[in-house]
Amino acid sequence: MHAHAGFETRHDARDVLGTHRHGGAYAALVIDGSHVEASPDGPIACEPGTLVLHPRWHAHGNRFGRLGATVANLDLADAAAPDTLRVLRVPDARQARAVFTDAPQRLGELIAACTPVRAPELHAWQAEFLRELELGELDVATLARRAGVSAAHASRVFAVSHGMPPQLLRRELRCRRALRLLADGLALADIAALAGFADQAHLSRTLRAATGATPSRLRGQIKCVQDAPPRPALQ
Structure with a gap:
């Protein structure tokens, strides 16, 4: 299903990525550190073990924490792309990282074992x-x-x-x-x-x-x- 394994990106402490969008759908797994992803879906607090499934053309920005962050990324085929943003919690971050780097064909199994993360709370208005x-x-x-x-x-x-x-x-x-x-x-x-x-x-x-x-x-x-x-x- 996935011809290529994922790749990891390292982001410096307090780094900020302005609002941008990716042409293709992709999965992002936080390995260490933290960041907040801001998008029309609201703020998402991403910490180790957070798995975010982005649909195509999803506009978002990122603010990284005091330790920066390492994120594993995996491109998704169009037919496997989610229709909307999904935020999940993986059961085991180490095993999830191995799926991204060594066995991307097992991404479906990983997702099935995850638990959904609650939507962010907003101001009442x-x-x-x-x-x-x-x-x-x-x-x-x-x-x-x-x-x-x-x-x-x-x-x-x-x-x-x-x-x-x-x-x-x-x-x-x-x-x-x-x-x-x-x-x-x-x-x-x-x-x-x-x-x-x-x-x-x-x-x-x-x-x-x-x-x-x-x-x-x-x-x-x-x-x-x-x-x-x-x-x-x-x-």
């Missing part, structure tokens, strides 16, 4: 703020006022917890919604309206900037994944 960012049209200042915080405070909080201020977070959430809708075979103009874009041209520009591909090409890639034989890697 953030959940509704996020829903409105994705689905509503109110400006950020109005959303902040409704939440009982200042626009500047909302921007600072989301930049820390989600890796980007509300305006960029709105764009990212709508991109995700559009990518999900592409799989349903809807017309691009309908997808643009349902995902909150001004029109089809706006949708196309934004998705191309985020993923490097046009909506039509993305739809073809998604269809290829859907038509591929099922893989056991992420059961």
